[in-house]
Amino acid sequence: MAASHRTARVVSPVRPRFDVAVWSYMRWSGVLLIPLAFGHLAIMHLINNVHVIDACFVYYRWAMVGWRVYDALLLWLAYIHGLLGLRYVIDDYVHQPGLRRGLKGLAVVLGVALLTVGSVALVGGVRVTELPGGC
Template sequence: MAAALTRGQRSSRQNFETWAWFFMRISGVILFFLALIHMYIMHIENDVTHTTVSFVARRWANPWWKLFDWWLLVLGLLHGGNGLRTIIDDYVKKPFKRSLTKALLYVVGSGLFLLGTITVLTFK
């Protein structure tokens, strides 16, 4: 049987959840401003009907815009994935189903990250 944790000790699970909670707050604030900038540029400064492949190509010719969009992708996926992971922990009670659901979440999230990163890096 595992020994009880003393007052100064924390389980690694509790430590991870603390950092995940902290990450959600910080990434949420950053995403708020990234999304506002994105919405302004794509929907207010430019007409939506003019958002074409050539528009994206001109925008992504500047590496800072590529980096901006990549961070929007990364933080959006991590923030959303962490939120879904928390929901899975709260509502999927059976350990096997929880593990399977989380594995599916991680595979889909990793696939979306890979596709998005390839798109941003290789777009000409």
């Protein structure tokens, strides 16, 4: 009995369904992110770059709803993909249950905060009235 107690000790709760869902999400979002992220890099970091981009550039870009949808897809798919990847890294290298839970909790808080902030900006758009010269 004592031996079985020892072997039955569970370090972290196993959630197979959640893990399978994450496994699937990482692959599907990853494949979708290839055209989305590569396209974003080509348009915003190569064809255009930080030397031509400013608030007015974003204002005219976001005047087309399609680009806001594109950016929203990129924001949600990429950031959740990234944080779930971080979850794998935490599981691989952090073995103290308390620290592991704490770091994962921090990742969830970060995810909720940044996805909220990013989505508010995408819906609200560029506040041109706050710019002295306008656009």
